[in-house]
Amino acid sequence: QQQVKQSPQSLIVQKGGISIINCAYENTAFDYFPWYQQFPGKGPALLIAIRPDVSEKKEGRFTISFNKSAKQFSLHIMDSQPGDSATYFCAAGRTGGGNKLTFGTGTQLKVEL
Amino acid sequence: EADIYQTPRYLVIGTGKKITLECSQTMGHDKMYWYQQDPGMELHLIHYSYGVNSTEKGDLSSESTVSRIRTEHFPLTLESARPSHTSQYLCASSRQTGHYGYTFGSGTRLTVV
Numbered sequence: 654q655q656q657v658k659q660s661p662q663s664l665i666v667q668k669g670g671i672s673i674i675n676c677a678y679e680n681t682a683f684d685y686f687p688w689y690q691q692f693p694g695k696g697p698a699l700l701i702a703i704r705p706d707v708s709e710k711k712e713g714r715f716t717i718s719f720n721k722s723a724k725q726f727s728l729h730i731m732d733s734q735p736g737d738s739a740t741y742f743c744a745a746g747r748t749g750g751g752n753k754l755t756f757g758t759g760t761q762l763k764v765e766l
Numbered sequence: 767e768a769d770i771y772q773t774p775r776y777l778v779i780g781t782g783k784k785i786t787l788e789c790s791q792t793m794g795h796d797k798m799y800w801y802q803q804d805p806g807m808e809l810h811l812i813h814y815s816y817g818v819n820s821t822e823k824g825d826l827s828s829e830s831t832v833s834r835i836r837t838e839h840f841p842l843t844l845e846s847a848r849p850s851h852t853s854q855y856l857c858a859s860s861r862q863t864g865h866y867g868y869t870f871g872s873g874t875r876l877t878v879v
Binding site: 687689695697698740 | 797801808811814824858861
């Protein structure tokens with residue numbers, strides 16, 4: 654049962670472009686939505702996270718947009734750089750859920766020169 | 767720099783062998799997790815722990831077992847390895863209260879031949 658659906662599975666973006674990765678969730682009890690970045694041979698690392706009381710959060714070139722009514726959230730990477738080439742995972746968790754996170758299936762991003 | 771350490775990084779082992787994957791963290795986190803990562807990237811929770819002497823099975827059925835005798839240590843054991851156990855195993859930890867991001871280790875890539 655996939656509670657967090659992520660798309661696209663892979664993405665190629667030109668340097669300087671905007672990378673957009675989308676996630677949709679089913680469980681309305683989720684109240685924490687982090688994004689993780691994983692480089693080959695490494696474990697995922699927390700990139701940015703949002704709670705449903707705000708519709709957008711920005712940290713540097715990375716922005717999360719959150720649509721509570723649609724149960725969707727997305728990651729936007731502005732001015733994408735080759736160093737951003739990695740696998741990105743969205744996730745969702747709920748208060749009282751023991752901080753267990755349900756992860757999306759991942760998006761492999763490649764930023765080309 | 768990782769404050770959560772996994773050993774070994776790579777392991778090739780024959781069918782039927784008993785193996786233990788080590789995971790240690792120095793952050794004093796109460797919550798720890800084991801995820802299995804498919805070659806296709808998806809992360810599946812197989813075990814978690816809320817503290818010493820607390821362990822629970824995750825969403826994905828696994829033949830492995832875990833123990834939590836010390837806060838900092840959360841080893842995973844396979845009593846009899848099989849080729850179907852070939853995967854990447856990621857250990858993570860998080861703070862006890864509220865929603866905080868996970869800190870992941872670099873993983874153990876296990877191959878059972």
